[in-house]
Structures are given as C-alpha cells and as structure tokens.
Amino acid sequence: MLSIKNLHASIDGKEILKGLSLDVKAGEVHAIMGPNGSGKSTLASVLAGREDYEVTEGEVTLDGVNLLEMAPEDRAREGVFLAFQYPIEIPGVSNINFLKTAVNEIRAYKGLPPMEAKEFLQRVKEKQKLVEFDAKLANRSLNEGFSGGEKKRNEIFQLAMLEPKLSILDETDSGLDIDALRIVANGVNTLRSQNNAFVVITHYQRLLDYIVPDYVHVLYKGKIVRSGTKELALELEEKGYDWLKQSVDAAENATI
Amino acid sequence: MITQVSSSLYQQIVANFEEGLMVGAQVPSLDTVRKDAFERFKRTGFPTTKMEDWKYTNLQPLLNESYMLEDTLPERNVGLEDAVISGLDAYRIVLVNGEYRADLSDVIAEHGVQVLPFLEAVNNPIFQKHFAQYADKTDNPLVALNTASNKGGVFISLSDGTVLSKAIQLVHIMASSETLFSQSRNLMVLSKNTKAQLVESFITSDGSAKSLSNNVSEIVVEENAQLYHYYIQVAGEQSNFLNHIEVHQKKHSLYNNYNCSFPGASFVRNNINVRLDDSAVESHLYGIVLGARKQFVDNHTIVDHSMPHCESYEWYKNIMQDEATAVFNGKIFVQLDAQKTNAFQQNNNMLIGDKAVVYSKPQLEIFADDVKCSHGCTIGQFDDDALFYLRARAIGEQQARTLLVHAFAYDVTEKFDNSAVRDYVDRLIERGLNIA
Numbered sequence: 143m144l145s146i147k148n149l150h151a152s153i154d155g156k157e158i159l160k161g162l163s164l165d166v167k168a169g170e171v172h173a174i175m176g177p178n179g180s181g182k183s184t185l186a187s188v189l190a191g192r193e194d195y196e197v198t199e200g201e202v203t204l205d206g207v208n209l210l211e212m213a214p215e216d217r218a219r220e221g222v223f224l225a226f227q228y229p230i231e232i233p234g235v236s237n238i239n240f241l242k243t244a245v246n247e248i249r250a251y252k253g254l255p256p257m258e259a260k261e262f263l264q265r266v267k268e269k270q271k272l273v274e275f276d277a278k279l280a281n282r283s284l285n286e287g288f289s290g291g292e293k294k295r296n297e298i299f300q301l302a303m304l305e306p307k308l309s310i311l312d313e314t315d316s317g318l319d320i321d322a323l324r325i326v327a328n329g330v331n332t333l334r335s336q337n338n339a340f341v342v343i344t345h346y347q348r349l350l351d352y353i354v355p356d357y358v359h360v361l362y363k364g365k366i367v368r369s370g371t372k373e374l375a376l377e378l379e380e381k382g383y384d385w386l387k388q389s390v391d392a393a394e395n396a397t398i
Numbered sequence: 399m400i401t402q403v404s405s406s407l408y409q410q411i412v413a414n415f416e417e418g419l420m421v422g423a424q425v426p427s428l429d430t431v432r433k434d435a436f437e438r439f440k441r442t443g444f445p446t447t448k449m450e451d452w453k454y455t456n457l458q459p460l461l462n463e464s465y466m467l468e469d470t471l472p473e474r475n476v477g478l479e480d481a482v483i484s485g486l487d488a489y490r491i492v493l494v495n496g497e498y499r500a501d502l503s504d505v506i507a508e509h510g511v512q513v514l515p516f517l518e519a520v521n522n523p524i525f526q527k528h529f530a531q532y533a534d535k536t537d538n539p540l541v542a543l544n545t546a547s548n549k550g551g552v553f554i555s556l557s558d559g560t561v562l563s564k565a566i567q568l569v570h571i572m573a574s575s576e577t578l579f580s581q582s583r584n585l586m587v588l589s590k591n592t593k594a595q596l597v598e599s600f601i602t603s604d605g606s607a608k609s610l611s612n613n614v615s616e617i618v619v620e621e622n623a624q625l626y627h628y629y630i631q632v633a634g635e636q637s638n639f640l641n642h643i644e645v646h647q648k649k650h651s652l653y654n655n656y657n658c659s660f661p662g663a664s665f666v667r668n669n670i671n672v673r674l675d676d677s678a679v680e681s682h683l684y685g686i687v688l689g690a691r692k693q694f695v696d697n698h699t700i701v702d703h704s705m706p707h708c709e710s711y712e713w714y715k716n717i718m719q720d721e722a723t724a725v726f727n728g729k730i731f732v733q734l735d736a737q738k739t740n741a742f743q744q745n746n747n748m749l750i751g752d753k754a755v756v757y758s759k760p761q762l763e764i765f766a767d768d769v770k771c772s773h774g775c776t777i778g779q780f781d782d783d784a785l786f787y788l789r790a791r792a793i794g795e796q797q798a799r800t801l802l803v804h805a806f807a808y809d810v811t812e813k814f815d816n817s818a819v820r821d822y823v824d825r826l827i828e829r830g831l832n833i834a
Contacts, residue, residue: 190790218792230787234805240791243801247792283805300791 143168143339144308149200150364151188158184160364161200166308169336173350173375174343176361177383182343183227185361186312189341190224191217204308218244219251221307225297225314232284237296238266240284241303248304269302273329291322298329309333310341315349327352347379362390407461407579407610408443414467415547425520431530436546442539451538454725454757455667455696460610460638465579469495474573478502480601480632481569485818488565488597494573496582496611497550510560510592512553516583519553524587532616533644538669540640544614548583551613556592556623565595565816572611572637573603584615588623588651595626595816600663602634614642619651621676628819631659631666632826635691638665649676655683656814657697658823661690661719661830671700674708674736684810685714686823688803688830689722689754696725701743703736703766712743715810717803718754719831725757732764732771739766743773748806750780800831 144166151159158181166172176182188195189202191214202209209217232240246256257265270277273295285293294314301309311330315323330340330353342353350358350372358374359366362383367390368374378386415436425432444461445452476494491513492502498515506513512522519525533541554566570582588594602609619625633639645653659666672681687695701710716724724747732739747756760773780802788798804811807827814820 190786192786213795214786214789215792215794215798218790224790226787226790230781230784232784232787232802232805234808235788235801240788240793240801243793243797244791247794247797251792304792 143205144341145201145203147201149188149202150198151184151195152198153184153195157198158195158364159188162361162365164359164366166339166341168339170357171334171340171342171353171355173355173358174341174361175345175358175375175378177387180361181364182361183312186224186227186310186343189217189310190214190222215247216251218304218306219248223301223304223306223309225294225301225309225311227312227314227316229285229293229297231286231288233286235284237280237282237284241266241300244300245303265303269299272302272332273298274325275299290317291319294318294322294326295329298326302329302333306338308339308341310343312343313345314342315344315346323349324352347375350375360386362387407463407465410465410467411543411547412440425517427520427526432546435530435534435542439539439542439546442542445539451698451727454723455694460665463577463608463610465610466574466576467579469497469574469578469580470576472497476502476571476573476603478569478571478601481567481571481599483567483597483599483818483822485821486565486567486597486816487818488567490567490569491552492569492571493550493552493582494571495578495609496548496570496580496613498552506566508560508562510557511562512555512557514553516548516551516553519585522553522555524555525553525585528587528616528618529585532618532646532673533614533642536644536671538642540612541614541642544581544583544612544642548581548614551582551584553584554586556588556594558589559591560589561593562595565597567597567599570598570600570611570613571603572601572606572609572633574607574609576607578607578609579612580609581612581614584613586615586625587618588620588625590621590623592620593624595628597628597816597819598630600631600633600637600639602637602662606634606636608636608638610638610640612640615644617643617645617653619645619647619653621648622650623648624652625654626815627653627655628814628816629655629657629668630819630823631663633663635662635664637663639663640667642669643671645670645672645681647672647674647676647679647681650678651676652680653682654815656819657683657685658826659687659689659695660826661688661693663693665694667696667698669698671702672710673702673704674710675704677705677707679705679708681708681710682813683710683712683714684813685726686807686810686827687714687716687718687724688827689716689718689720689724690830691720691722693722695722696727698725698727700729700731701741702731702733703739703741704731704733705735706737706739708736709740710742713810713813714745715807716745716747716756717806718747718749718751718756720751721753722751723755723757727759727761728773729761729763730771730773732762732766732769734765736766737768739769739771741769741771745775746806747775747777748779748803749777800828803827803831
C-alpha cells in the first residue's frame with residue numbers, strides 16, 4: 143500500500159531523513175520507534191505534506207500514486223490520515239461542521255454526492271461510541287479547551303469518520319493516562335481491517351501492548367536501522383536505544 | 399487655529415451657503431442653528447491629518463474633487479436588490495443620495511411609531527427637543543457642516559412602550575450620474591420602555607458616479623429602552639462615506655451597535671460615539687471589517703461613561719486583504735462620577751494581504767477610581783499550523799482559509815442578536831474573501 147524509497151528530507155537546510163525506506167502492505171500495522179531527534183515526527187509530517195519540509199530525494203507512493211507531488215488536502219483525499227501529536231485548537235470552527243466538510247471533500251474527490259444529514263449523524267453517533275467521545279464535545283469548537291486525552295480521542299474519532307487507507311499515528315500515546323490509552327487503542331483495533339494500514343509512531347513500548355504491531359522499525363539518524371517483529375519493541379524497552387546507537391555509530395565510523 | 403481653505407469642496411460649500419443656495423429657505427425654525435453651525439464649520443474647515451482624530455485619514459484627495467451639491471435627478475429609479483437580507487422581516491425606509499423617498503419606503507402602520515422625512519419633522523416637538531443637541535457638542539467639523547446644510551434624512555420616533563414587531567431597515571443608496579456630495583441627517587428617538595431593531599444598509603446603484611456622503615445620525619435611547627443597531631456597509635467602489643453616529647442613553651437602556659464593512663466603498667470613516675449619560679446603562683459595540691483592494695476603512699468610537707454602574711463592551715475585528723487599510727481608534731472615558739464602571743475593549747486584526755495596513759489605537763481615560771476596565775489588541779496572520787491541520791483533513795486551501803476567517807470573526811458574529819443578519823454577514827464574509 144505505502145512504499146517509501148530512499149527518502150531524504152530536510153527543514154531549513156538541515157537534513158533530517160537520510161535515505162529512509164519502508165513498505166507497508168494493506169492489513170498491516172507497523173510501529174516506528176526511535177530515540178528523540180531520530181526523525182519520527184518528520185516522517186509523519188513529510189507523509190502528510192507539511193510544507194515546511196523539503197523532500198530532496200526519494201519517492202513515496204500510496205497504491206502506486208505519487209504522494210510527494212500532492213497538496214496535503216489531496217493526500218488526505220487519497221486516503222492518508224495523520225493523527226497529530228499536538229492537535230490544533232481552532233476556536234470558532236465547530237467540530238461537527240469541520241468533520242462534515244472533511245467527509246464531503248473526500249466524497250467529492252471520489253465523485254460521490256455529499257453525505258445525507260441523517261446518515262452523517264448516524265455515523266457520528268456510532269463512531270463517537272467507539273472512542274467514548276462525549277457528544278457534547280462534538281458540538282464544541284474544534285479541540286478548544288479539550289484536555290490532552292480528549293484531543294487525542296478526537297483524532298481517533300476523526301480517523302473513524304474519514305476511513306483512511308493509511309493512518310499515521312504520531313505519538314498518539316503521549317500525554318495519555320492508562321484509561322485513555324486503552325480507549326484510543328481499542329478504537330484503533332476496531333478500525334483495523336484487511337483494507338487499511340497503520341503506521342504507529344511511538345517512544346514507548348507501552349502503546350504496543352494495546353495496538354499489537356506486525357512489524358517494528360527503529361529509526362535513528364534519519365534511517366531505519368533495524369526492523370523486526372513485536373519482540374524488538376520489548377527488547378528496546380528492556381535495553382534502551384544505546385546498544386543500537388552504538389552499533390550504528392560504530393558501523394558508520396568503520397565506513398569512514 | 400489653522401484655517402483650511404485650500405480645498406475646492408470647502409470653497410464651493412462656503413460660496414453656496416453664503417449665497418443662500420445650500421439650505422432650503424423652507425425651514426425658518428432652523429435658521430439660527432444652521433447659521434451657527436455653518437460659522438463653526440467655516441472657521442475649522444474640513445479635518446486635516448494634523449488633527450489627532452484624523453491622523454491616518456486623509457480627506458484631501460476627496461476634497462479636491464469637484465462635486466455637484468444637488469442631486470440633478472431626485473426622482474430617479476434605483477435598484478434595491480443589493481440591500482436585500484434574506485430572511486429579515488423588516489419595514490424598509492429608503493434614502494436616495496441622502497433624501498427620503500416615500501415612493502420606495504414602506505408605511506409603518508404599527509401603533510406608536512412615527513417616520514417623517516427630515517423637512518417635515520422640523521415642527522415635531524420631539525424632533526425640536528433633540529435635533530442638534532448631541533452630535534453638535536462634539537468637535538467634529540463634519541457634524542457642523544451637516545447641521546448647517548443637510549437637506550434630507552429621516553426622523554423616527556417610538557412613543558412610550560412601543561415594541562416593534564419587525565426591524566426597520568434604513569437603506570442608503572447612492573445613485574448619481576455626476577460626482578455628487580450628499581448629506582443625510584437622521585434622528586431616532588426611542589422613548590421609555592421601547593424596543594427596536596434598526597438595520598442600516600449602504601449600497602450603490604449600478605453605474606452610479608462617484609460620491610461623497612457626509613451623514614449624521616443622532617439616536618436617543620430613553621429610560622429602559624433597547625435598540626439593536628446593525629450598520630452594514632456594502633456600497634460600491636465609487637462611493638465614499640463620512641458617517642457620524644451620536645448615541646445618548648438614559649437609565650437602564652441598552653444600545654447594541656453591530657458595525658460591518660465589506661469590500662466595496664473606497665473610503666469609509668465612521669464615528670460612533672456612545673454617551674452613557676445615566677446610571678445602569680449598557681452598551682455594546684461590535685465591529686467587523688473585511689477589507690479588500692485599496693479600500694480604506696476607519697472606525698473611531700467613543701464610549702463615554704459619565705455616571706455610575708454602567709457597563710460597556712466593545713469588540714472590533716479587522717480582516718485586511720490586498721492593499722486595504724483599516725483604522726481602529728477606541729476611546730473610553732470613565733468620568734469622575736462613573737464609579738463601578740465595567741468597560742471592556744478588544745481589537746483583533748488579521749492581516750492577510752502583504753500590503754495591508756492596520757492602525758489600532760485603544761485609548762482609555764479613566765478619572766474614577768473604583769472601576770473595572772480592560773483593553774487588548776492583537777495583530778496576526780493566518781495560523782499556518784491551523785491551516786495545515788484543516789488541509790490534512792482533506793479541506794482545500796481556499797476553504798480552509800475561509801473557515802479560519804469565519805472562526806476569527808466568530809467571536810463578534812455570534813453576538814448578533816438577529817439571526818437573519820448574522821447569516822447575511824457570514825455570507826458577506828465568504829463573498830468578500832473570494833474576491834481576493
């Protein structure tokens with residue numbers, strides 16, 4: 143589904159991603175872990191199309207469609223969803239109107255008419271339940287005054303409503319207590335199917351107890367330096383990143 | 399005092415007035431008031447940028463034009479489509495180039511309401527009691543000019559206890575085949591325990607020539623009366639406005655002003671002065687300016703607290719595109735006797751155009767010691783993070799920008815009491831943005 147080949151990206155002239163390659167097939171969940179500053183959030187931003195980042199080399203395709211040439215809104219319409227690490231508060235834009243606009247933009251892109259109001263509300267009701275999202279919040283301004291946990295649940299609620307092919311969860315676990323974490327993870331697990339895929343970016347193994355990945359990758363210095371199954375995450379939890387960093391740094395020195 | 403004599407409009411007006419051409423001889427009862435006012439105007443002349451209140455507002459280019467001082471086709475046909483506010487249930491009163499047009503205006507048959515053209519109102523005792531009693535006390539020479547030489551306008555009066563079932567829409571339409579200087583003078587008196595909505599719309603007839611309007615309205619809100627006053631500027635590029643509103647409020651009265659300007663009129667200066675001349679008075683001033691192209695929109699407001707236990711609340715938002723310029727000057731006076739005053743002012747600006755300009759000046763003069771006053775001012779641009787967030791949810795860039803402007807304006811538009819006007823203003827915001 144998602145194919146990233148030799149991706150190089152920089153911000154303000156500083157190269158962050160230095161030749162990252164990753165293949166994600168439909169139905170899979172990939173976890174991306176790595177120490178601070180390794181480029182995890184940059185990868186999420188580049189995939190979603192944040193314009194602050196410049197892609198200098200490589201290619202990214204979603205089901206064969208070149209994403210890098212596309213505006214962020216077109217990537218979203220193609221089925222890319224980024225659950226933000228820090229969801230933005232937008233006072234004055236109602237949560238529900240925002241969602242309706244988003245849903246209908248995607249439908250229009252696919253040549254479908256706007257969703258009937260009744261169907262839309264039915265979907266809202268159903269998906270709200272999924273993330274135990276308070277109906278009152280849905281009618282408020284977008285994320286305004288929401289707690290950290292409410293914002294993250296709102297991200298998953300939006301994900302549920304938009305039904306993307308590829309979801310990228312950027313440190314969705316950060317700032318969540320154990321109950322919120324369980325709710326968010328349950329939501330994601332319910333949404334998993336043979337037709338979609340998830341890239342879960344996280345610092346900690348904890349989230350992966352709830353969202354069990356098919357593959358775990360370690361990102362360091364802008365590249366994937368190790369890939370494995372969920373056992374790799376447990377190993378990292380136990381030993382930290384230092385042993386991996388050392389072996390990568392040693393290999394680098396050797397080539398120089 | 400520096401006398402301003404360089405402008406051709408000034409010379410034209412002075413010459414006309416002195417030859418007796420400018421005022422109708424048909425109003426002898428106003429002779430003294432008009433002569434006095436004329437002397438005041440003649441001494442001062444038009445405001446110049448040397449005056450603090452006109453520092454950013456240069457009238458000179460407008461005053462150098464040559465104007466017709468009389469409408470040559472006072473009975474012309476005009477299109478009123480631009481003033482239509484869908485869903486608004488209102489009586490319509492129409493002023494063409496400042497003059498009342500009975501043939502285009504509705505008759506208000508409700509009990510307790512009186513609507514008279516200015517020249518017919520001069521013998522009305524309520525008119526005589528209030529005319530030129532408020533606006534002329536300010537030092538605005540344009541008010542003196544208007545008092546001295548206006549010809550038209552409307553007098554609206556509500557007798558005690560009248561609550562209007564519908565809004566009154568006062569449509570100001572500019573329609574002229576030659577460059578025209580016009581002046582309307584309006585007086586609205588809400589007696590005790592009355593309630594009304596006044597919606598003023600400023601429009602321009604298709605193909606109309608350039609115009610400059612010097613309008614003055616005095617509004618009296620007596621004890622326990624309530625006025626919801628919407629002021630909607632949607633005139634065309636060829637129209638230029640100098641508007642002065644002077645509001646005088648009595649005990650337990652409420653005055654809400656909702657002042658909105660949209661792309662169109664090249665030059666707009668609004669003076670909105672609210673005098674809280676009694677205790678327990680409440681006033682709200684809301685403003686939205688959506689500017690485009692080379693438009694200039696200046697809102698000067700005064701909220702004058704002179705008695706205790708009053709509350710005022712002012713919130714203006716400017717959204718400036720292209721090369722448009724906005725001025726916001728918000729003066730709040732809290733006089734010595736105005737203890738327990740609660741006064742709030744906020745001005746937020748969004749600069750969208752690279753060459754857009756905003757001059758913002760909050761000005762608080764507080765002489766009482768037991769008061770609560772606050773003011774704030776912000777200037778910003780589009781929030782890139784918010785824009786990206788919306789786009790990452792499949793919302794196109796243009797629509798995302800529109801959503802963010804609506805969101806910016808929302809603090810003010812949500813305060814609109816009349817939902818038809820609120821929806822109309824929301825649509826005007828959307829339309830005004832698509833021009834850019």
